[in-house]
Amino acid sequence: MAEHLRVGRDGAVAVLTIDRADKRNALTAGMWAALPGVLAELAADPDVRVLVVTGAGPSFCAGADISDLLGGPDAEDPMAELRRDNLAAQAALRDFPRPTIAMIRGHCIGGGVELATCCDLRFTDPTGVFGVTPAKVGIVYTPTSTRQLMDLVGPATTRYLLYSGELVDAETALRTGLVDRLLAAGDLAGEVRRFAEVLASRSALTQRAAKEVTAALALGGDDPEGVAEEVAGRWYRETIASGELAEGVAAFTGRRDPRFPWTG
Template identity: 85%
Template sequence: MSEPTRAEHLRVTRDGAVTVLTIDRPEKRNALTADMWAALPGVLAGLAEDPAVRVLVVTGAGPSFCAGADIGDLLGGPDAEDPMARLRRDNLAAQAALRDFPRPTIAMVRGHCIGGGVELATCCDLRFTDPTGVFGVTPAKVGIVYTPTSTRQLVQLVGPSTARYLLYSGELVDAATALRTGLVDRLLEAGDLAGEVRRFAEVLASRSALTQRAAKEIVAAIGSGGDGETEAARWYRETVASGELAEGVAAFTERRPPRFPWGRTPSSPPSAGPGRDPGRGRGEAPA
């Protein structure tokens, strides 16, 4: 089921526990306008507040993921001394909203993933691509200083040396190179991408949302230089108090799929239960 968002060219599709956010501007290789950057935090906030959204897939319409920011908006700000001020603010807010999204996020990348497209992909928890994937970090081609936030995300994935290679040169790399350097997590065969993303998203939706949320916060804390101990202690208390741990142990002992209670409203049914295999996709795969 598709639904409108607060911005043109951003499309939300829901299918059970998996929600797909599609950048829908294929005639421009899904380049993001200033209005699209500005609207992304609100769209993501609405999805984050919905407990039925267990996994978020971010992708692009047509043969490309996202070719970055629309070049026509780069100098469109009202301040002549800092014409990118508004765009930079909205870009960073969009990155933060995606990076801090409380459930698992997967970037499903076909074709061009350039500049701002890489920023969005690196803010997702995982990145899946196919042989058409082409990746580039291109500020050196237009004289832009890549923000510390975007640089940190890139360095955490590929390391300082590859980050320098990409940032200094602006050269495009293929999907095999992206996999080898850690820029993407999975490289699927042609034609398998959507089906495997859907299958894996269903697996994630069947697991403990509390465990996933805890892992997300602990990994972020460690990536920021902390030890994650405070976050781990808080989430451990929650897994006991909420009954999540008890349900997981009971399900394992009884050899049945777990019905994890955490994070569900009374009206939202479990995403996995008896008679349903969470590893098998159901319905149309994300496109």
């Protein structure tokens, strides 16, 4: 396993922990570069039905390690390699084929927000503190990261966060749509675990289809609805061919838990 990236598994739920607590789990250049490989290994395991991403200790992730920002070999673009690896890590998490949940405590800043917004869902507790801080160091936020943020909180809040770099609390994050659930202190881990088990019990095919359809609609373009219809139609045909739908209906009518056959 890559340094400072720790994976644990409990049944169908995998937990990826950013484990650099003494630095509030700030991500080094090496950690950004290693993330796609770690995620690819988890994605290739059919026994992993849900991925939880979290941080060790009291923080989720304080962003990129500032000491790496100007460390690239190209004097004219010293962030080129870091930007490439950052975008690759985001893509690997965003495209992870099964449901992903960010479990957020404490600081979720900069690159931490990038990782959290790449997850399908974000749960936090009252300690959560959120900020998008490129304006503090003179960085241009990438269009990919900007779109991910804007899809959640809208253009006005995106501008507020990007222009100011100010930190917002967990209640504000919930109100603006940056997080999906705000749990009472002490309840976060237990509720994330319970909800992950719920997700693991549902149809993986339905979840994969929903993930691809929502992604197609979010991308926009000339005909997002048409693209989404094609994606949905392809997955619908797979529900028949795989026996997924037949098992779901049989379980419902038989008042038993389903044993969905599709594993992706």
